Structure formats: C-alpha cells, structure tokens
Amino acid sequence: MFIAAVLNPCMSPPRRTAGRGGIKKGENDVSLTAHLPVLLAVGLFLVAAVSDLRERRIPNWVSLALLALYAALAIADPDKMLIWQSLLAGLCVFAVLFGLFHFGYMGGGDVKLWSVAAVLMGPHYVLPMLVLTTLTGLAIALPYYLSRLLMRVRLFTVWEWIPAWSIKQEKLPYGVAIAFGGSVCFALRMGAISL
16 A cells, blocks of 8 residues: 555546446547557666666667657647656756766666656656665665675575576666666556556
C-alpha cells in the first residue's frame, strides 16, 4: 500500500462511466497511438539499461531522444506536461546529482539520464521516480557488491544469473535502476498503467 501511495501520488485511473449504451465512444478510448510515447520512452530506457550493463556507458543520444520526446509531448499538450515545473524538477535533480558526479559517486551518463527522466516525469512523479529508482538500485547493488566481495575471497566464481562481463567491471550499472524507475513512473504519468 505504501509503494502504491508513493508511486501514484496525484493521479487516479480514469473512471469509466456507463451510459445507456455502456461506455460512450471516444470516452477513455485506449489505442496504440495513445501509448506510443510510453512505448518510445520504455524503448529508450531499455537501450540505456542494456548499454550501461554492457559498456558502463549511457549514450548521449538516448538522453537527447528522451528530451525530444518530452518536447514533442509539451508541444502537443502544454497543460498536461507542466513545462516550467518539469524543467525545474529536472534542474533540481541535475544540481543534486552533479555534486555526486563531481565527487565520483555517479557517472555522467547516469546524471544526464536521471535529469532528463525527471523532466519527463514532471513535478508530481519526480519523487516517486526517485524512490523507485533508489529501491531498484539497492536491489541491484546488494547482490552485485556481495558477489564481487565473494569473488575476491574466492568462495565461488560467479553466480549463474549475473553475467561475468558485468561483474568484472568496477562501477555499478545504475542506469538499469534509472531505466526501470523512469519507465514505470512515466507509464503511470501517461495513464498507460495504474496501481
């Protein structure tokens, strides 16, 4: 219940009202074109996650494409996208994460992806995205660092479900957590899923 309240703070799923003939045509119609922005965003987040897993690098074009997706959505419906508030949310996230980047705790690609994801989420879904991404990052970090520690003391070689090429690199692939949190919260924001 707590996670549902954090992830879906201000939006409830649209109510379907049945009239004389059931649901009126055009009212709460869901089509592929309505979910196209969500599918594009999830695809871009997936590219970022896979790239971060394999190369520990998130391509700049992914962050730019997500920003372009936001710009297209903002042009199409400026009231829904809350342009200034979304840009401010992204700027605030960038300011905090840039400090972590400066001291070497986070990669530059992670900072850019998380900041653009904050713009995409808007002010109402930034906090839920941060919570979900942090919890996901913790779920990734615990087995990752535990396996690295156990490899150092030579108790085992590699867990079967963690690829060896992923463990050998020093940095945690935090882009995976950002991609998961961003995908879920953007789908919630756009009404593609509901809790």
